[in-house]
Amino acid sequence: MQEPRILTIILNYRTPEMTLKAAEAAMREMAELPGEVLVVENGSGDDSLAILQREAEARGWTRGGRLRVLDSTRNGGFGAGVNFGIRAGMSDGSAPDFYYLLNSDAWPDPGTIRHLRDFLIAHPRAGLAGSGVRGVDDDPHRTAFRFPSIASEFEGSIRFGPVSRLLSRAIVAIPLPQRATRIDWTAGASLMIRREVIEATGGFDETFFLYFEETDLCRRALDAGWTTHYLPDCAVVHVGSASTGMKSWTRTPGYWFDSRRHYFIKTHGHIYALCATLALIAGQSAWQLRRLIQRKPQADPDRFLGDLIAHSLTAPFRRPATRPEPAVLTPLTEDEA
Structure with missing residues (x-):
């Protein structure tokens, strides 16, 4: 039986150096997993595309189709950029079994991508799984949520x-679970999604430019019978708001x-x-x-x-x-x- 494949999608918006760091971490974690890394240049309007393509080739990442850099040509927001990556699929034109979303300012700990995938494999009705998230100062971020009301x-x-x-x-942000827990929704900074969830929902609603798009996807996935889970046993380091500037x-x-x-x-x-x-x-x-x-x-x-x-x-x-x-x-x- 063929081992399930993962397509890791990283969006870049005017942060090419940080995106390269995220891609490097993703390549390391994907080295022994079947699948590919896809970097989507999401309409930055600067020299990001040239930088990403040049560095990816120089570092040997593009050999064997393990990493691609594609230009979405427009900045339609987070959901639109991810949908572009989903539509691109694997380099052979097929769809993967799982999509892993990794922010351009996030770097997974060893084993994180495998752990998220294996959890979904072991739980057939689990459609989405998010890892723990901590800042560069090692403080945990609250990324396990209830739906807004x-x-x-x-x-x-x-x-x-x-x-x-x-x-x-x-309260939307719940106390961080200490074990794998079913939740309403989680952030897209480090999120594994089963292919069937995308097929059932049509992907992200591109009306959302930024914010609430993950909330909406998890809500529609639940309506289609797929649950969302938070896994604290794996994590990414996340700078936070590097592309959106929310903190400032x-x-x-x-x-x-x-x-x-x-x-x-x-x-x-x-x-x-x-x-x-x-x-x-x-x-x-x-x-x-x-x-x-x-x-x-x-x-x-x-x-x-x-x-x-x-x-x-x-x-x-x-x-x-x-x-x-x-x-x-x-x-x-x-x-x-």
Whole structure:
């Protein structure tokens, strides 16, 4: 029986040096596993493609088709870039058994890719498995989550202990499990996905430019009968926000608000989405009042509450983004690859 194959997909957006480090770690981990590494240059608009192609060839990674660098030609966001890689498939044109998503600013510990794959092999109804994630300072990142809800929007924005205790079962980021645990969703920084999940869901919804796309995929996978799991026994080191710049946001970009709104409407409908936004506004308003009275430090990007309200008032009058119908992704042609 042929050992299941893995296609490791790494997206690059203006971080070629970091992407090369991630690719090097992935190549090391894939050395004894059947499969390939695919680096997708995701429309950086700089010299990333030339750097990645030159270095990959110079380091001998491209020999035998073990690593390819492909140009998506546009920056359609995280989901669009991953879908491009999924459509590209293996170098022989076939589909792998598993897709492993690795952020360009993440480096797997020894055995991580194998451990994630083997878990999915051993658990036939498990569709997605994410590893532990820790920062370069060795602090663990919370990447095991519940699905967002009206209650979680209020709890997360009000930042008030009694409310958090009352709504503890709604808090999105759960305490990090100490053993393999079924969860609602996990981050795409280090995520193994069964091919059948992609076939059942059609891949990522490209309406999400950034944020909420993993949440949505795990939700649709669950609807199709596939569960998501968090495995703390393997991990990656993750810089975090290297491409998005989230840690240094002075204002929340419009695409974050767009993604949040799209998720709630798509998953729960317009009325629920409105209630979730009102809960977020109420929690934020209470938090801002406490900040003023107690002189607490700022915890959100500048003008977050105002931007949230402005987006909520104008979004219904803007042309809604269309999303692709769930379907098996069409393989790339030779010219596209």
